[in-house]
Amino acid sequence: MKFGFFDDKNREYVITNPRTPWPWINYLGNEDFFSLISNTAGGYTFYKDAKFRRITRYRYNNVPMDSGGKYFYIKDGDNIWSPGWKPCKTELDSYECRHGMNYTSIKGEKNGVTAEALYFVPLKTWAEVQKLTISNNSKDTKKLKIFSFLEWCLWNASSDMENFQRNFSTGEVEIEGSVIYHKTEYKERRDHFAFYSVNAPVQGYDTDRESFIGLYNGFDEPRVIVEGKPKNSVAHGWSPIASHYIEVELKPGESKDFIFVLGYVENKEDDKWETKNIINKKKAKETIAKFDTTAKVDSALADLRKYWDNLLSVYSIKSGDDKLDRIVNIWNQYQCMITFCFSRSASFFESGIGRGMGFRDSNQDLIGFVHQIPERARERIIDIASTQFPDGGCYHQYQPLNKRGNNDIGGGFNDDPLWLILGTVSYIKETGDFNILDEMVPFDNDMSVARSLFDHLTVSFDHVVNNLGPHGLPLIGRADWNDCLNLNCFSNDPNESFQTTENKTKGSKAESVMIAGLFVVYGRDYVELCMRTGKNKEAGRAQKYVNAMVDSVKKYGWDGEWFIRAYDYYGRKIGSNENEEGKIFIESNGWCTMAGIGKEEGLCVKALDAVKERLDCEHGIVLNNPAFTSYYIEYGEISSYPPGYKENAGVFCHNNPWIMIGETVAGNGNRAWEYYRKICPSYLEEISELHKTEPYVYAQMVAGKDAFKPGEAKNSWLTGTASWNFYAISQFILGIRPEYDGLLVDPCIPGDWKGFKVTRKFRGATYSIEVVNPDGKSRGIKEVIVDGKLSASNLIPVFGDRKEHFVKVVLG
Ligand code: BGC
16 A cells, blocks of 8 residues: 655655654755654754754654644634644645655645645755745635744753753743744853744744643644634743744635744854843844745755755666666665764654764765765765774764764774775775875874874774684674674673673674675775775785685685674674574675675575575565574574564665675676565555555665564664665666776676666766666676777776766677
């Protein structure tokens, strides 16, 4: 069953039934100021950091689900309704929510009145703009009462939910004209406030939640709205809100726009006040003035659309298959921007409080984003590297507001450092900017111990070399990519975290074959980088370690049919036929086949066949098999999940592309595509009821074959799945891959594809690429024609001449 449809022309997903199986959300803003918004206008807003600068409040996992947001209430006689159906839940005559690129528009109709609320954050603006259009389609004049509503959060989203003995006394607001200002704590240590305005005179307002809603009412039935009269309440402590009250009269056929601006302001210490205790509103007024007419708002939206036209013009495909085209051209790239902005911090599955930016996560997110805005990717790489320690280890996460490593989480995840090589190499291949390697980058944010970014890559590489176990394989530390494989944790205390509790790494023999594969892939990249920058001696040194790792994997990481996953604390195999449960895992087989370890001896094909046989199912490739059915204290969190969920044999979508890429390394385009399609959301739209999460974005996990409900997805939006799937389809299946010296065209597609076209902007030129497949091949190049001339290579040179170049590649 579907709950809407794709409107590809407008790059929108249109939801036509508000009762989606889960709130289907969108993100507004892409730089500093952000909102999450659901299809019924639920969600919240923050500046930069969802924990430290939360502007509006949200209650997670609530009853009813998704309560609280940016609501409009319309009172038409005794009828009260909202354009997004919620919170009133009055049956609407029609409903439509359009989620687009960083904007959402929600339209409802009731008794001849339509209300359409458009929400977006204009470019380079610290504010969300809302355009509410009310139209009278009936034959009678309508006298309507309109109420806006949002609830302020007291800035720190964490203490906002905990410290009520203080919070209930601190709230402060100011009201001036049609603007409500939220200034809690501005008097003391804060230099920021928020505001909510409307570009029309108001006939009243409310700023105190209890006065507006009533202590025992819900968002669906605020007392003020039922009574049809605002209380003009001024919040003193308790829970400040912002609600404007507007009376509007509309003749038949008439329509009116109201523009609301929800903004954030920072003032310098000596410029905070207008007069004693009256805040300096200058910046707020400037922002309000920028968006005080429909024309200004429409033009800001047009700018946002243009911005996205431009971003999405860098890579686009015409394949003849709408489902593929829309995911590659629109939604997957959009999701990559979102994961770039938020890492794993703020979604409807992440509270925005618990996690900042992940070291490994943010590096991986870059591979789906770097082609969009390379300059921002560059800055991110430096920010991430700045949280590294001199020995190559690093904080697992850092906070976006202050860009400092997060001490609560700490470090010790031994895969982390290697991802910095991936991020940096992807950036250089996209841009050709080797200068980034000379940037001076601090360790642990301490500039006095800064070294070049290249040196950071060296210590990343060496962190593995310096932490090898008894089989010459990398020691796992707290965990590798799989945060839940905690081989040194031995936790039997329910009050401790599997990931941050003290680890028993001393004397541990726990080694990771996944990190070994990762090391071979990015170790080779490191070697190549050394050679390209004239560090031949270092290249030679590094190559020896890479070769030794290949040998160790062949010797100790191969189980006969597939690559084992790890060795445990005691030096016993994990992910081996010897085990009763968890005989085979996806990660090591993905990385070792991507690295091509033992390819000549047939190990890769064997491993990939084993994955197909044991891990593949209708909904994708599960993480491990058989699933764990009891708690193994020596394995940690992975065995704490019921079978089929999350890291215990769920279809963990993030690492399915590792196998897809492994299949392309082996030349098997049919299988790579089969795996791609299985987890691709646009192909799952018809089973939305089962799949549950948005059909326009990837989810982190789909319940696997051993689960109670196979096929049900969770944790949509913020997942490395987005970037890895884009990487797999764009660079390995379609095979258009940036390399240091040009753009490689090396597709690996299903044999029955006739061909496809890709437009790729790359280092200052546009490549119009046509791939044709007359002989029904998956792989192999018969002929390459560049600008009408036969070319000896499928590595298309860097033109950099701002011109369009035509490339035809014949497979065979
Ligand atoms: C985390 C990743 C981790 C993955 C697998 C995700 O939730 O963000 O860092 O690699 O889970 O455990």
